[in-house]
Amino acid sequence: MSSRRSRSKQTGGSRITDDQINDLVTKLQQLLPEIRNRHSDKVSAAKVLQETCNYIRSLHREVDDLSERLSELLATTDTAQAAIIRSLLMQ
């Protein structure tokens, strides 16, 4: 499997080693909360990538929800502006 992967990579032009890819995949694996909690080290690269895609989509959704909430809070003018000024002073 690794030899096939290296062949397909070489057609792209630059030499990218499998070790580099595995390194990056393990780095991603450390960031994902779900896989980090499981004690299995043998997680396939496809699984890690799938979890990464799902995680990024959920993070996007969370940011969208938070921005909706923030826009509603900012719509109430006076208290919001006072709070913003106050938080700026506190920082």
Next chain:
Amino acid sequence: MASVITNPVTNTNSDRSKRKKKKKSMIKENQQSQKQNHTRWKSETQQQIYSSKLLQALSQVSLNSPASAPRGGRAVRDAADRALAVAAKGRTRWSRAILTSRLKLKFRKQKRPRGSTASVASITGSSWSKKPRFSVSKLKPKSLPAVQRKVKVLGRLVPGCRKQPLPVILEEATDYIGALEMQIRAMSALADLLSGSGAAGSSSAPPPHSPPPTSQ
């Protein structure tokens, strides 16, 4: 003779020591930069920097055009993304892509008058809209294993990484995830602050003033 011999010896020694010092400092810098890349989005100072930039961007959003059609939720999201890209200091591709895409949108809106594109499409029929697209994946369907396909999907999720090779996408994704997590932390803290103060009125006492971190 002795002086001639000793001079190059001392020179090479000093050169070697200089090179060793340079190598050591470069190695240390590389290690520090790697560590910084891992923990960059988790530091408190980074979050504070982002929060202040976010507040600036948000104050501009709310003052200009309140209550546009989607209630400004999309505008808040765009402002937050822009502030995040600025906080990344342009070192990553996704941050540069976010910042340049905003400029492209502005230029496109100015150039295209509203009615012309619709009329062109209606006159020429569907021939203009349907461009025959030969996708590159059709060339070698068998040599695309699951990993490649998933990396392509990932490349579409991370802004600015659609045509990048695999290790670039993976690196960008790791940084992007850290940045998104920090964005969520900062925005939720801000939302709690606003909602908390809004609910309790202005009676909440401000927390004790903490000295800003001087180091780093």
